[in-house]
Amino acid sequence: MATATLDRRQALKQFRVDYANDWCAGCGDFGILGALQQALAGMGLMPHQVVLVGGIGCSGKTQYYVNCYGVHTLHGRPLPFATGIKLANPELTVIIVAGDGDGLGIGAGHFVNAGRRNVDLAYLLFNNEVYGLTQGQGAPTLQLGLQTRSLVEPNIQESVNGPSLAYASGFTWIGRGYSYDVRHLVSMITRAVRHPGLSFLDIVQPCPTYNDLHDKAWFGGAGTDSGDPRIYDVEATDYDGRIPAGADAGDYRAKVAAFSQKALEWGDRIPVGLLLERQGVTSFGDRVGGRLQPYRTQPPAARVIADESGRPTADLSAAFDESGVD
Ligand SMILES: Cc1ncc(C[n+]2csc(CCOP(=O)(O)OP(=O)(O)O)c2C)c(N)n1
Ligand code: SF4
Numbered sequence: 633m634a635t636a637t638l639d640r641r642q643a644l645k646q647f648r649v650d651y652a653n654d655w656c657a658g659c660g661d662f663g664i665l666g667a668l669q670q671a672l673a674g675m676g677l678m679p680h681q682v683v684l685v686g687g688i689g690c691s692g693k694t695q696y697y698v699n700c701y702g703v704h705t706l707h708g709r710p711l712p713f714a715t716g717i718k719l720a721n722p723e724l725t726v727i728i729v730a731g732d733g734d735g736l737g738i739g740a741g742h743f744v745n746a747g748r749r750n751v752d753l754a755y756l757l758f759n760n761e762v763y764g765l766t767q768g769q770g771a772p773t774l775q776l777g778l779q780t781r782s783l784v785e786p787n788i789q790e791s792v793n794g795p796s797l798a799y800a801s802g803f804t805w806i807g808r809g810y811s812y813d814v815r816h817l818v819s820m821i822t823r824a825v826r827h828p829g830l831s832f833l834d835i836v837q838p839c840p841t842y843n844d845l846h847d848k849a850w851f852g853g854a855g856t857d858s859g860d861p862r863i864y865d866v867e868a869t870d871y872d873g874r875i876p877a878g879a880d881a882g883d884y885r886a887k888v889a890a891f892s893q894k895a896l897e898w899g900d901r902i903p904v905g906l907l908l909e910r911q912g913v914t915s916f917g918d919r920v921g922g923r924l925q926p927y928r929t930q931p932p933a934a935r936v937i938a939d940e941s942g943r944p945t946a947d948l949s950a951a952f953d954e955s956g957v958d
């Protein structure tokens with residue numbers, strides 16, 4: 633059925649599944665799941681146009697709970713899978729759903745190198761500061777000295793700042809959302825997906841089972857002098873993280889300096905919203921298309937590679953000629 637013929641409720645329903653979900657009651661993952669389904673429906677996408685690529689973790693089960701294509705990859709490896717899927721079939725909307733351990737621990741090398749390529753993907757990082765699935769070890773986003781429920785002693789390692797690493801690696805869109813503010817998160821996921829390049833959405837996601845320090849009450853302002861919510865919308869202030877294409881070096885540096893402050897702001901105030909957008913950077917698909925002429929009109933997924941009997945039909949002579957192989 634064409635999207636245009638569906639009302640909002642029907643559009644959302646087509647991304648829902650009717651089988652059991654085994655996340656713990658009250659987990660922040662539920663807010664992300666609901667926001668993701670709403671965002672996909674709101675963009676007018678159909679399930680066959682979307683691929684969710686999950687890592688390993690509680691977060692890595694998300695693709696089972698959305699009715700669309702999904703791949704459950706190895707721990708830390710969703711980015712290489714997603715890169716291949718997008719390059720093979722650029723028409724697909726490809727979204728990574730992965731934990732902070734998956735993306736910034738074991739998968740950190742892929743994270744950095746994906747940034748260099750600026751593939752048109754959206755990376756949704758489920759940031760709960762713990763390894764939820766394996767019972768609460770400290771994740772790379774857990775700050776030095778914090779002791780969450782499963783740790784026998786306070787965390788002995790420094791944390792990784794996801795937005796800063798994303799910028800340093802080359803991600804061209806960097807934002808943050810909060811899993812218990814679903815309305816705002818829908819808009820952030822939508823913007824991350826629509827960005828024509830690699831986007832990183834740091835989603836602050838309480839894990840009520842293993843992260844007993846940063847729970848809903850803490851994000852809501854418990855323990856601050858003012859009692860105000862820690863989470864605030866940075867775009868409701870005079871902060872503007874957009875860097876237009878062709879910005880001069882001085883403007884660029886000023887934007888990045890302001891971004892660095894926001895990226896590191898964590899404690900009594902935690903900004904959500906768009907933190908940085910480098911506009912007009914070519915995507916990896918554009919670069920490949922500029923080099924391999926048939927790619928734009930005939931990406932791998934659109935090519936006929938075998939006849940009806942399964943015999944290969946690919947003509948590799950041009951590639952051999954170009955490479956000088958006889
Ligand atoms: C190669 C490999 N090493 C370790 C593991 C064990 N393991 C499974 S999930 C996980 C961490 C999950 O944490 P995170 O990515 O933060 O996801 P969350 O469960 O918090 O959503 C680990 C270490 C594994 N599955 N594969
Ligand atoms: S362990 Fe934590 S992250 Fe995993 S499902 Fe339970 S509450 Fe959610």
Ligand SMILES: [Mg+2]
Pocket residue numbers: 689731732733758759760761762763764771
């Ligand atoms: Mg985690």
